Amino acid sequence: MEHTVTVYRRSVLAAGALMLGGCAAIGSSIGPSANARAARTELSPTGRLRAAINFGNPILATRGSGGEPQGVSVDLAREAARRLDLPVELVQFNSAGSVVEAVKAGRVDMAFVAIDPVRGADMDYTAPYVIIEGAYLVRNASPLRRNEEVDRTGTRVVVGRGSAYDLFLTRELKAATLVRASTSPAVTDMFLAQDLDVAAGVRQQLEADARRVGGVRLLPGRFMVIEQAMGVPKGRTAAQVWLSAYIEEMKRSGFVAEALRRHAIEGAAVAPPRTS
Template sequence: MQRCLAALGLATALAAAPLAAHAQAPSTMEQIKQSGVMRIGVAPGDPYYFKDPATGQWTGLGVLIAEEVAKDLGVKVQTVETTWGNAVAGLQAGQMDVMFILDATEERKKAADFTDEPLFWYAQGVLVRDGLSVKTWDDLDQSGTRVGVGLGTAPDRDLTKRLQNATIERFGNNDEAVAALFARRVDAIGFYTPVLAVAYSRIKKGEIVIPSPVVALSTSAGMRKQEDQAFKEYLDGEFRKLYESGRVQELYAQYLKGKGVEASSTPSLIKEQWAQ
């Protein structure tokens, strides 16, 4: 009997060991402070993340924001390459601590935590060819007007429903759509405004417009789910400060300047400035 009890006690202890180890695992905030490093996910998507083919170094608005957040925390930034589709899985697996400019979709929120405060706002916009006047979606939705979008993207889904008269041309990537606009094979291309700013930097033609009614979206940052909310609360505070002070727009302008684009020629990341 005693042997049975002892064996049962050992089995119970062994079964509980993984749970105890999991419960004692450091939170994201604890891990960052202990290591002195904040690991951020990066994926190709200019102007958010861009890998210099010559140096292999990652730049972009997401990296600049990460450096700002890390500086206030007193730690360094380490980039971890991922894809937009695998970002949440990477957060779950502990491969990275956070990914900035990751939209909190309902599907993603099932598997990861996101900040409550928006990091910045962007809008569904269009880069229109010179000579085409567009102020509303109805102005764009005209028979004979050709609008380029990325195949299968959120703008593709939105414009397919919104534009009933215009012809929608779908392209495999952003570069193909930009080339089509440059060659005047389309009259406009539809993407989110920061992507359009980079597109404009490549051709230096046309005008970026946010047609009314405005389709506004906010972005934030994703992290693994955990009981300790210290890191999430810290990011909420940082995002509030970055947004309200206008610092996030300054970082955006800094990055665009390196692309040869004046931020004043493109819509701001601060929604309250869109009507100004």
């Protein structure tokens, strides 16, 4: 009798465990799918996912030989649309400032931008997926040798209007004067044409410019670290939550690292996993 009771108790416990496990599995499947449905609605008010692609940052996107967008941000946008079963529209821009204005105006549903507190007033971010460096470019004959020497009275620093570097240097420079080019790719040419003292921007862009124009050099190190994230218009909470989980999976799975490798991007690192 005692043996029978013991067997019965074990059977009940096992059945209970299976039932709880089944409930947990059902709960986990309902949660993500429900959240994905809500995110899908918030990310496609026009019936398609309008993703802002910024050619002002060559780390994120460039134009292929036929003019088509390519790069890590393009790959991430297309994969997100595929997972949400949405058609994707790649809305193209030449500067970060234009992207931010489009987000604020509701002309795009998702953007790839540098995290900045000023932009945070109109946009909600994921954690970063890529980290890149901001650098200074000077003429070979310039007396400037270190990043710390740039912020001096009389030094004129040119930067792309509305870029992460513009926002950062607007807060940080106390003595130097900022001069703004229309886009980040136009910075070096303006630096030379107007005989300015320093050009500021993405290290990779400035390195390419240095090879193109000659007679210039980058200051050692970096003046800032730029965290590139995905952003959505303020208040689209379900979209921000879904994209946050999505970007963590893309980092963890190697998708971001493989995209950087495939597009031959050097000097950019995959951001570490989110810790909270």
